[in-house]
Amino acid sequence: MGDLGRLLKESWSLVEEHQDKVAGYFYARIFLSYPDLRDLFPVHMDVQRSRLLNAIVTAVQSIDDADKFTAYLRGLGRDHRKFHVEPEHYEVVGGALIEAMRVHAGEQWCVEYDQAWADAYAKIASVMLQGAESDNSNPPYWYAEVVAHERRATDISVFTVQPMQPLDFRAGQYVSIECPRIQPRLWxxxxxxxxxxxxxxxxxxxxxxxxxxVSSALVRRLEVGDMIRLAAPMGTMNLDRRSTRDTVFVAGGTGLAPIKSLLEELTRYNRTRWVHVFVGARNREDLYDLPELNRLAARYPWLSVVTACSDDPTYPGEQGDISDVVARYGPWSEHDFFVSGSGPMVKATLKTLTELQVPSIRVKYDSFSDL
Known part of the structure; x- marks a missing residue:
């Protein structure tokens, strides 16, 4: 680890237990100094309060991994165009961040930490601005009309939208969504x-x-004909067409979404790779897309589907957490893996794959909560 990375992680440890206070001070400093910036953020700050701070910390923690650092930040810069962020806003955010950390670190904070964060943030801002500038040919967000909306379970919906302009993306990617009619400025x-x-x-x-x-609005209040907004696609959980290895997809709940995207891409060209899909849920109602998965498995002989329920003793398929179910099959050491679901589900599956000696370089995963 370089000196910069060491200083950043060392100084972050001084405030890590006080993240909520750091985040509160951080936003208060921004809004008090520049009240106009408040309009860039949602009315409800309960979730947003930690999002920007977490994004910065994630970037800082990967600063010694040049490829990961650059890819993450360029994507973040493109994504933040949806907030109408201007170059001068980066300086405001950087100053507020360092002041918030200095205040809550106490006497152990030193001038070396101050300089380390200033240097790191300058790098972060530079790469994010490059990412934003590289996407100038696209709009900051796309308007899309809801053309279909179906409740598949008590708390799960599947809906389809038609963007007003073409939106280029790769199978496996994600976008941020805003519902202006229901929850404006919440993405x-x-x-x-x-x-x-x-x-x-x-x-x-x-x-x-x-x-x-947002999730409740999309499931319970979104209607056909509504207009939503979509930010720039992000994510690197994509297929490598050069790989000849057989593939395993592991999905938990609605983590099935990107797996379905990757499966759809495979149906267009795959002829030689065996593909195994493992889908876990709490109960059979949460296996909301099982008919479609079974249809695909019947149509494509290279595809097999295994489902499991963790809290439904009468379910006739596999029982238990999906990470444990995967371990019952195999061996998997020569396969490519894609994992998607909640933070705990992804974490448990990654642990299982490590125990099964699946090389980490062959594992891609997607989770929108903390691991």
């Missing part, structure tokens, strides 16, 4: 559940999570 990331299509439509699978402002 949440959701995976696209299909590969690029000639008609440019996009399908999404969404579960209403607790009191989730």
């Amino acid at each position: 949440r990331p959701y995976s696209i559940a299909n590969a690029p299509r000639r008609d440019n439509t996009l399908e999404f699978h969404v579960r209403a999570v607790g009191a989730g402002w």
